[in-house]
Amino acid sequence: MINPVLLIAIPLLLAFVSILYKGYRNNLLVFGALVNAGLVLTLGKGEYLIGGFKPPFGINLVLDDYAFLGLLVINGLFLLITLMSLDKIGENATVLLVALAGLNGLLLTGDLFNLFVFLEITAITAYILSASSRQYQHSFNYLVLGTLGSGLYLFGLILLYAVFGSLNMADLSLKMATADTSQLVIPSLLIFIGLGVEVKILPFNGWVRGVYGNSDSLVGPLFSAVYAGAMLLVFGRIFAQVIPLGAYLKTLLLLLGALTLIAGELAALSKTRIREILLYSSIGQSGLIVTLFLSGLVFPAVMQLFNNILSKAVLFTVAGQMADTTGTDDAEALQGAFARHKLAGVAFTIAGLSLIGMPLFYGFVSKINLLFGVFSLDNYWLPGVILLGTVIEGTYLIRLLVKLWMPGEEGLVSHESHATKAPLEIQRARVMGIVVLSAVLLVGGLMPGMIQNNLSESGRLLDETTPVYLFDLKGGQ
């Protein structure tokens, strides 16, 4: 049994080493990511104590299926993105190592305050990374809001501690289950807002536009896939498993989630810059996933989350690359860009279609599951909202795909001569990376059972009541 604390400790250690040996920091980063990804596979489930104090007094790490899945995907994606965009890392290797430590910590920790610490670590690395676009105003904006969020989270935490006298998640959830929900309204709202800043819930996400909208092919996928994934998983951990919500607050937050979904998709619809489209799409997806978590549909939420982050990693890599090499990511200026980059285009398309939830791709499996889930709650308005979101999302993504594939003026047959002359280049490493990711989405869609069976165990563990739609059975269950 390997102690999962290594997942936090090794990158952290390597981060310090990398300061000393600047020449090797990229190698150290790759090494760290590799080791972490390898380690995840060997982990054993269970609870691990840190410092010898038993919870609820000490800090513990919880490695259940939920965390395991998260670690697997987040570390894997981190590795892949690092390898893809090695040339972009530059000064940031150390930061990335710290970030890896922080992200793993977020997923592993079983203590709310410890979570805050990791939240801060991760956030600081995010501020630094966001500054690599040299758009300091946006980074500053992010910094202010992120700090405010963390502050509110901490405030909520203090209130909880004041009421229940514990910070351990498991302990707290037991205590809160029997508590009067009115006591919980303010602290859970504050925690919600605190995390809401990070998971991009409307209206706490003013920073996203500036930061995502100027991200490059490293920061873009990293933020939209790895950071967003981890934050959402944390959100799921807290709101689906720890803090029980009263009916009033739950309705309100659900509405907020649904609003985020629709508003995000609508905002994406009105945009023409690829990264802006994608960032608003991320907001919409966050809204969807948050809504699912709040409804208690942990497993469908996790599926949708994976679909979202895998797709977004591909999409943002390409979009960032476009902006990096051509200086613009306006869809109009880049029309027909895929005519010369077919493989990247195919990966982009698969990711896009999967994000919409088209069959043959993983997105379809997750969409069907989440719909089954929502219906099983006898909730009939939410699926309507989700499907409306899908329509809007499909519209702008198809519009984008068509634009990037088929150059040409209206009324003229699409021809390569209309394609953009912008000097777009996509490095082989990145193409390989996104092809791998899109292949995962494709396999996940074609053979959902294979992935599903492995995932569903953890789904059940998390929530016995969540139904899982198994495609292996003929025609569904």
Place this chain on the structure above:
Amino acid sequence: MTTNSKDMRKTWEKIADYFRAHSIWMKWYCTGCGAIEMPPTMTSRFDMEQLGMGPMATPRQADVLLITGYLSAKTLRRVIYSYEQMQDPKYVVGFGSCTLNGGIYFDSYATMTRLDHYLPVDLYIAGCMPRPEAIMNAFDTLIKMIEKGEAKGWRHYQENHDWYRKNQLHSLKEVYVKDEFHE
């Protein structure tokens, strides 16, 4: 065609000529003032329909080309064009003095004074202008001519086309003019 068969009509042609004689559809080429005499001829006072006559809209449908006035170089071209669009057998009737000798415009530089130099006229109606009675009388004659197979201007035109074409070109330089206003 030999002269012999030209003058001899087969039986079916005789029958056909009977029909042709009693159903005369006209295309009026109303260039001059003569056309004013046609409405009275048509309406209740004289009623040309009782002879089976009537106006038609296009030369394709018509049997008789009725030219009711003086001809200039410009209009003659159109008259020839219209005539050539008509279906055989077809007849030309010159109406009024203008078609005979240019009428009161005989000394104008632009007037074509004799229609039968350019088209085979089966019948002239003299007068400036001929009254409806004269018209009715003339058509009565035309009917008789057709019935007897004597109105053979169309065949004459076919057989002496070169002569007609020579006259036409002599006066007009060009019959099917390309663009007479802009060239």
Place this chain on the structure above:
Amino acid sequence: MNLMNFVYAFLLLLAAFVFQTTLTGINRKVVARLQRRRGPRFYQQFIDIFKALSKGSTTHGWVFDFGVVMALGGIMATAIFIPFGPLKAVPAMDNIFIIAYVLAVGMLGMAMSASGSGNPWASIGVSRALTNMLAYDIPFMMVVFGLIFAFDTSSLSGLAAIQREGGFLGWHVIRFPLGGIVAMISLQGMLGKKPFDSFIAPAEIASGPMVEYGGRHLGMLFLLHEFSTFIEVSLIVHLFFGGGATVAAFLVKYALIYTFLNIVSNVLPRFKIDQAVTFFYKVPLALAVVQTFLIIVVGMGVA
């Protein structure tokens, strides 16, 4: 269907031709009398047709010829379906919708041939004729629809027989007066008589579709015109005036209706094509809808 049917059909066609052409000639005379003229001989129409057929002609390509043959063929086929009084050449084929659509073959052939001549006036005429058709056919079809619903048969002779059961008062024109009015107005449109004759307007578009026809083509179009008149007037006789128990009764009704329409036509001016459409959709269509509503929902006049 055997050979006898075809012989029978041919004879009926011939009869229809002779009858309708004579009637046309008589009507020319009637119109002349209206205008205080003597008018032509009553057989003038025959002379005109045979004269046209005997003349030489020009053609503008195979579709110009083929269209004329298709038009006349289609119209004659339709005429074969029409019961000639009690006589029917082909049994059980007098379905009103079949007739309405087979009629269109002839129309299409004619239109095709006309446009094939390459003369724009022909195309303008066709476009007006088709627009006219869109105007008059719909009120007519609506009324017919009501009749079919009421009596559960779409056979012309069947509908005629039902009327005769009630004697003169059983005629649909009496039982469904609105429908009768609509049908008469539509018939006026179908026959292309004033005020709905703008598609041939000779002085404006040089007789429209017919602009390029001469000789045998024109003769065949005249034949076509006689047959289509026969079909259209017969439709009304069968649908609204009790058809004919005997051939004589049928022909008398037919002649009276045709003459009446002709007289009406000759005291009217001409609608522009859009005025015709507006008129048909404002008055006859409204009447037709009211009539059909009365038949279907109220059952008025059915029992």
Place this chain on the structure above:
Amino acid sequence: MTFDILIVLMFLGAVTAYLVSKADLKAGAYATVLFSLGALVLLLLGRGEIGSEFTILFMGFEVTTIGWYFSGVMVLVYAMTAFFNSYWMDKMIYPGSYNFLYLFSLGGTVGLFFAKDLITLFIFWEIVVWSSTFIVPMGKSRRAAVVYYTISTIGSMATLYGIMLLHRISGTLDIQGAFAPLKNDPVLATVIFFIFIMAGLTKIGIFPFHIWLPLAHGSAPHTFSPVLSGGLVKMGAFIAYMSVGILPAYEAFKGSLTVMGIPIQIYALMILGAVSIVLGTLMAIKQDDAKKLIAYSSVANGGYILIGILLMDQLAFAGSMMHLFNHAIASAAAFLAIAVVAHRTGTTKISELGGMIHRMPLTYLTYLIAIISLAGIPPMGGFVSKWLIIQGLADQGLMFMALAAFFGSIGSFLYVFRPLAAVFLGQLAPRHEELASAPLLMKIPMTILMVLILFFGVLPGWILGIIGQIQVAAGIEPVMMSGNSILAVNGVLNTLNVFMVFGFGFLIALVIFMLMQKSRRVGLMDTYTSAEFIYTPELYHYGSAFYAPFERLYARHPSVEDFLMALAYKGHEAGLMVNALFFSHKPGVTVFWITVIVAVVTLGGVGL
């Protein structure tokens, strides 16, 4: 066994065609011909296996008569159109992908009709949607693809909602089982009925979802428009059939208000069908682009099909099922004829063409026969089906549907004649003097389609037999045939007799024609011009604003397209508003919102 091979073969074929295209483009196009013809053969061979069930991956299938019939229509259209593909290989931006998507969407459609459960149905539905979405923009418009996708998705998402709701209620996704509980619950049945049929309505192009048809059909690659109009639109009819036939709507709505014996729910949709007929007709009349014109005619014909299916009776339903086939092949043939013209001249604008008959007579003949069928004139197939539909309407006394049907019927004479007159007839422009006729490979499918249209117009017995089986399976009285006569309750149609009488009439006319004097051949410009000398054929051709006086009458009509576009723009504006409200570059704005939320929650909810 045949059918699982068929479905798998199509998807393998798609990959094969793509790989072959990489080596040789033409060969790839021929591969699409081979595979789609193969599918046709397999379908015909597999007729005996109706009723069998099979499984591919996680998807269950069942072969039903109606599924077989629909897929037959679809595969026929695909196979015929495939012959044209090779001529467009050098004009497509991604020829390989085109071949791939062509067969891929064919696989999708075939799978769709054999689906045993609703999820399989939906999977294949969406496969077709996205694969065809990527073909459309290879043509003339990118916007068309987006509109097509959006409208389709609105429909399919509504249907997905319906599927999920059904699953929630009945606990199964099996098509037969899922609808079972609805029989006794009219309210629920109404909800499901309207939601589930949405995909069908959008796909058929029923008002107000018709706007994608002219856009997508009109600007898709010329070789794909026939498939879109002849084939894919018919998928919608399948969904419509499921909503009334399998639900079963008439049983479920027994207690509801009825209009002329039709439950009001169904009647409401019929009204939409009727509106589509009228609207499609009016819009088709004023189109200048031949492809858009046929696209609007598809809207109108979709209306007929929907009304017939919704009636679920002996006559109109049979008529509608047959019309589905007739319209598929006729509209495909018409589109193919236009494709030949476009291939040779490079345009589909009616006003830029003319006199094509003198250069491509076979193409003209194809178009002529296709439009005779589209307009429902005997002796073509379209007549039989329209006759059945109208007799059915007369039997039920549905006067407003009939009004629309008559309008569409007569109106179709107008719009089908327009390209006939202005594209094929009339003056031939000098720049088109040297055009060659259609290449051989294009002539093959056109000839086959012509023969089929005529054959099923004269002898519709075989196809009506299949439709009879479908009707029996759906639990309604099958259409009656006796010899060559179709026996309707209120009329008889003997198509063979109609054909023979027509032939007889034609013969007499021909004899008259031949007996008379031979005609003199004159040129097209030798026409009556009021004796004016004209030498410019292009200007002497009546092609644009063909029905100008009629078009003027409704020139200022309200347009649902404008409304939908305004709606889309409102969505765009809402997006901008979201952006402006929440995504400022100043952190203060976000802080403000946080304050608002906290305030709202605390003020409203502390007491709870």
